[in-house]
Amino acid sequence: MSPKAPPAATPAGLITVPIPVRWRDLDAFNHVNNSKYLSYLEEARLQWMLTVPGMGMDDHVAPVVAAAQLNYRRPIAWPAQVEIELSVERLGNTSLTIGHRIVDANDRGVLFCDGHVVMVWIDRDSGSAAALPDAVREACGG
Template identity: 80%
Template sequence: MSVRWRDLDAFNHVNNSKYLSYLEEARLHWMLSVPGQGLDEHVAPVVAAANLNYRRPIEWPAQVAIELFVDRLGNSSVSIGHRIVDAADDSVLYCDGNVVMVWIDRGNGRAAPLPEAVREACSQH
């Protein structure tokens, strides 16, 4: 992913809020690879928690790689670990942490069982 000039803050490095945007983009690309994308008229995923450890600033220009992996698979949730690294040198760590996604019943807003397609996709990674 290319770092954009508009992602920078007054200190000339990527604003902390943009890290969340980068992670969201990576999760969306992953979700597009899941049959049915884990949502339908009955269930949908929501972000329940986000943990980001900012390890070093990202300066412009830069190319970053977003690494996603399954930390924990639950009955209605998945904890997706992440790392943002330099695209040319993955030993340069900008951020790590995880995001917890919970599938909810669209009708009542309560946790719903993790869709089988999502469970299967998580088991492959």
């Protein structure tokens, strides 16, 4: 039985990015390799960051991924078109927790993966946590 996506009750939707599944994304079991899910999420985050003035970084601060949680709900077969949905789960002083869902583009009730990624903004010189840039806070509705 395939899991159905829960209702999309997200605090603040950031972006939905369509991504085609490529043949090279498959593993020996003929479904998308688990590591590719991270690549899909990275692409969606980058597409969102392109909408943020200065991409949320400058000569002094930049975001890094501090943690990632992926719940693999069902395998993605080829051919397929998926959509990556990103939302704000938590807006902190130095970090942003981005919720994600990977769903079937033709049936958004089919959930392949969900979870979240924590991004922390760091001072490029010291490597220590830095304040979340105003442009990022504003882009997240905060």
